[in-house]
Amino acid sequence: xxxxxxxxxxxxxxxxxxxxxxxxxxxxxxxxxxxxxxxxxxxxxxxxxxxxxxxxxxxxxxxxxxxxxxxxxxxxxxxxxxxxxxxxxxxxxxxxxxxxxxxxxxxxxxxxxxxxxxxxxxxxxxxxxxxxxxxxxxxxxxxxxxxxxxxxxxxxxxxxxxxxxxxxxxxxxxxxxxxxxxxxxxxxxxxxxxxxxxxxxxxxxxxxxxxxxxxxxxxxxxxxxxxxxxxxxxxxxxxxxxxxxxxxxxxxxxxxxxxxxx
Numbered sequence: 235x236x237x238x239x240x241x242x243x244x245x246x247x248x249x250x251x252x253x254x255x256x257x258x259x260x261x262x263x264x265x266x267x268x269x270x271x272x273x274x275x276x277x278x279x280x281x282x283x284x285x286x287x288x289x290x291x292x293x294x295x296x297x298x299x300x301x302x303x304x305x306x307x308x309x310x311x312x313x314x315x316x317x318x319x320x321x322x323x324x325x326x327x328x329x330x331x332x333x334x335x336x337x338x339x340x341x342x343x344x345x346x347x348x349x350x351x352x353x354x355x356x357x358x359x360x361x362x363x364x365x366x367x368x369x370x371x372x373x374x375x376x377x378x379x380x381x382x383x384x385x386x387x388x389x390x391x392x393x394x395x396x397x398x399x400x401x402x403x404x405x406x407x408x409x410x411x412x413x414x415x416x417x418x419x420x421x422x423x424x425x426x427x428x429x430x431x432x433x434x435x436x437x438x439x440x441x442x443x444x445x446x447x448x449x450x451x452x453x454x455x456x457x458x459x460x461x462x463x464x465x466x467x468x469x470x471x472x473x474x475x476x477x478x479x480x481x482x483x484x485x486x487x488x489x490x491x492x493x494x495x496x
Contacts, residue, residue, distance in 0.1 A: 257314040257371055257425060260417070268317045268338070271374045275337030279323070282343065289328040289346050298326045298344045300495035301358050301435075305366055306342075308433045308491075314425075316370045332450070336365035338374050351446050355495045356430070356439030363426030363433075364440075371425060373418040419462050424475050431482040434491030438476060444468045 255261060289295055302324040309318050319340025330347040337343075342362065352358040368374065423440070431437040448465040463471070 254372065257312075257316060260421065268372070271372075272319075272339040275339035275341055275369075275374065279325075279337050279339070279341040279343070282327075283325060286327045286329060289326045291326075291346070294346060294349065295326045297355075297495050298349075298358070299324050301355055301493065302342050302344075302362050304433045304435070304491075304493040304495070305359060305362050305429055308429065308486075309366070309370065312370075312429065312432060314370060316372065318370065332447075334361050334365050336362075336369045338369050340369075342366065351450065352443055353446065354439060354442075355493060356436045357443040357446070359430040359433065359435035359493070360426060360437075360440035360443045363429040363435075364422045365426075367422040367425035367429060368418065371418075371421060373422065376418065377415070416463055420468075420471060423463075423468055423472060427472060427475055427479050428482065431479040432486055434483070434486040434493050437472075437479040437483055441469055441472050441476070444472070 302322065306322045319338075322340040322342055324342045324344070327343055327345050329345040331345040332347045332351050334342075334344040334348050342365065344358075344362070348361060349358070352361050427437045427440050430440065444465050448469075
């Protein structure tokens with residue numbers, strides 16, 4: 235076995251240590267436990283709250299809380315067979331960033347800048363459903379695990395092949411870590427649409443959201459070099475998913491789930 239083959243074998247062996255399956259049936263690599271990533275999420279959220287002020291606009295905060303509660307309330311009914319946080323802490327941060335996130339340990343953060351793009355409660359539900367789906371699908375554990383394997387493969391391959399580690403790192407980032415992250419984003423888009431529909435939010439709003447995002451402008455990297463799918467790809471995939479989620483939405487509305495957060 236050559237040195238390069240040995241390096242590859244070591245990386246592959248690490249990737250076989252722990253495998254799981256996402257709610258959509260995708261094979262996953264998880265080298266850390268749910269409790270470990272939950273502690274990471276809780277600590278990260280506490281640090282963020284110290285650095286970024288929460289909004290003083292109580293109306294905005296109540297609105298974000300209402301949409302988040304409607305989404306998280308229906309998680310147990312999804313039958314995804316995944317660990318679910320016992321409770322969720324929701325904070326609306328005062329920032330012009332068009333962003334939101336959810337962290338393991340039951341933490342949700344929404345920046346006020348997002349509310350200028352997600353202009354309806356259904357569009358905001360699409361974002362929160364997406365972010366919460368990252369947590370429920372175990373994407374944080376996957377990212378920690380894939381980064382560990384990527385670092386291991388880069389270091390060992392450099393040592394045994396003589397190729398500069400910086401060069402190998404770029405290859406690892408492009409061919410492994412970035413595509414892995416794009417798969418997470420695509421999966422969270424679909425799971426988030428399922429979740430918002432089940433909660434009584436119009437799933438078609440997720441498509442409108444990304445149409446809004448497309449209008450923001452700015453320089454965008456080619457999709458292969460980005461950690462996120464292109465807006466066009468997301469709109470295509472969500473449009474394809476919509477016929478499956480429309481019945482969930484109608485059933486939710488018929489059962490009385492009619493969120494009124496605005």
